[in-house]
Amino acid sequence: MPLLADWLLRHSVVMCLLLHSLVLMTFCFHHAATSCSKSCYCSESESGGKTVRCSNLQLTEIPQDIPNDTRRVYLDFNLFTTVPTNAFAGLQHLVELDLSHNELSQLEPGAFRGLGSSLQFLDLSSNKLVNFNAEAFEGLRARANLTNNPWHCDCNLQMAMPRVDLEPASLTGIVCQTSDPEENEVKGLAFLLAPDIDLCVAMKRTTDVAMLVVMFGWFTMVISYLVYYVRANQEDARRHLEYLKSLPSRQGKSEESSTISTVV
Ligand SMILES: *[C@@H]1O[C@H](CO)[C@@H](O)[C@H](O)[C@H]1NC(C)=O
Numbered sequence: 001m002p003l004l005a006d007w008l009l010r011h012s013v014v015m016c017l018l019l020h021s022l023v024l025m026t027f028c029f030h031h032a033a034t035s036c037s038k039s040c041y042c043s044e045s046e047s048g049g050k051t052v053r054c055s056n057l058q059l060t061e062i063p064q065d066i067p068n069d070t071r072r073v074y075l076d077f078n079l080f081t082t083v084p085t086n087a088f089a090g091l092q093h094l095v096e097l098d099l100s101h102n103e104l105s106q107l108e109p110g111a112f113r114g115l116g117s118s119l120q121f122l123d124l125s126s127n128k129l130v131n132f133n134a135e136a137f138e139g140l141r142a143r144a145n146l147t148n149n150p151w152h153c154d155c156n157l158q159m160a161m162p163r164v165d166l167e168p169a170s171l172t173g174i175v176c177q178t179s180d181p182e183e184n185e186v187k188g189l190a191f192l193l194a195p196d197i198d199l200c201v202a203m204k205r206t207t208d209v210a211m212l213v214v215m216f217g218w219f220t221m222v223i224s225y226l227v228y229y230v231r232a233n234q235e236d237a238r239r240h241l242e243y244l245k246s247l248p249s250r251q252g253k254s255e256e257s258s259t260i261s262t263v264v
């Protein structure tokens, strides 16, 4: 019987190896089929939409290896401080992007470039956004959650608002924490819901002053030129008269010129 035992042992080892490699292979193929950003979790819904979850991973930079067929990305509760230009370019099927509960204080121009036609919901709530940068939202028509940020309301913000295509209700999330000029009525209010407040008044006033200064400058120049012109012509006239006087002339003419010289 030792022969049979030997045969069994050898074959079980082979079987075991075969099984092992089979498991490894399925794992590898599975991984290739649902390629996912490393350190994130990916799942596929029945409707074919891929979801990438990278929540609460202490990430400091937006992952650049998110598969291009992803429909939902959760990047909330990380440590991002900025969204660089073209951070999500290539994700043309992205419908939802969650960047809430980060340390975002800056969104660079074109941060969401490439998402314009697909993105429907953008969550930027609970970050450190202070200044509203319209260029960051270029091309975006999504509904955005902008609440829970320390927004600074000033003339720049007022002028930037009409330049974004975000769903208008999104802008009611911009609640002013500070303002320039200091307007107590605007603090703690959604800026969009305070239409009586004009934060560009001070700026318009300085523009008016600048206009006045410029106009005064022009006026002074015109006056000095006139004075100079008159003076120069006086000299000319006098020289001309002296020349006329020096000519041998008829009595009437010289009388005429003398009256002119007295006038001058
Ligand atoms: C994703 O990118 C690959 C090439 O990197 C391309 O072949 C494929 O068509 C893209 N898929 C989508 C859904 O855009």
Ligand SMILES: *[C@@H]1O[C@H](CO)[C@@H](O)[C@H](O)[C@H]1NC(C)=O
Pocket (backbone or CB within 6 Å): 100, 125, 126, 145, 146, 147, 148
């Ligand atoms: C926006 O975000 C805040 C805080 O993260 C949340 O409480 C609120 O429900 C969100 N609003 C919408 C419309 O999703």
